Amino acid sequence: MLTKRPNVPPPTLLSAVVCEHFTIDPDTERPSAIDMFEVITTTGYPVVCPYMSFFCEMTNGRGIVPITVRLVDLTLAGGILFEKTVEREFQDVREVAYAVFNLLRVYFPRPGEYRFQVYAWEQLLGERRIICREFRESFVWVLD
Numbered sequence: 752m753l754t755k756r757p758n759v760p761p762p763t764l765l766s767a768v769v770c771e772h773f774t775i776d777p778d779t780e781r782p783s784a785i786d787m788f789e790v791i792t793t794t795g796y797p798v799v800c801p802y803m804s805f806f807c808e809m810t811n812g813r814g815i816v817p818i819t820v821r822l823v824d825l826t827l828a829g830g831i832l833f834e835k836t837v838e839r840e841f842q843d844v845r846e847v848a849y850a851v852f853n854l855l856r857v858y859f860p861r862p863g864e865y866r867f868q869v870y871a872w873e874q875l876l877g878e879r880r881i882i883c884r885e886f887r888e889s890f891v892w893v894l895d
Contacts, residue, residue: 756872762812764869765847767879773804773851782806782849791859791883798883800857807869808849809876812841819870820852822881826863833857859883 771786784806791800805820817836824830839848859865867879 757814759813760811761871761874761876762809762816762818762841762848764877765808765810766806767867767869767877768806769867769879769881770804770806771802773806773853775851782851789879789881791881792886793883794886796862796883796885797858797860800859801855803854803857805852805854805867805879806849808847809839809869809871810847811844812839812846812848812871813844815840816871818850819873820850821868821870822854822857823866823868824860824863825866826861832859832865 768784768787769789770784771788774783774785775781776783784804791798805822807818807820809818815838817838819834819836821831822833824832833852833854835852837850839850841848862883862885865881865883867881869876869878
């Protein structure tokens with residue numbers, strides 16, 4: 752794994768998607784996100800999400816770049832729920848590279864705001880917000 756950052760700018764984050772499942776077509780090598788979401792609603796917390804995927808695309812990279820994704824609980828100081836680093840090699844700055852992270856049994860301790868954060872060499876490239884909320888019964892007004 753690369754530990755020293757070369758004297759080049761970091762890649763540019765093009766997209767960040769959270770979904771239930773992610774697949775790559777073996778024939779075309781095209782990525783597909785299935786059941787994208789940004790809000791988790793449940794009747795009570797804590798809750799465990801059995802599986803989810805995080806997908807991100809980057810461009811303007813140079814050489815081998817360590818890409819780290821963190822899922823952070825913003826209500827806790829430094830509350831990292833998930834962290835993983837992969838390396839992506841960019842042959843050309845115009846190339847679009849992607850990374851897929853499949854997460855199992857993600858624990859959300861409370862309602863609130865969480866973020867998937869994407870880093871290259873510990874430099875934040877961007878974030879994707881996930882809102883966890885608690886479902887509460889409400890009155891339904893019927894108008895004649």
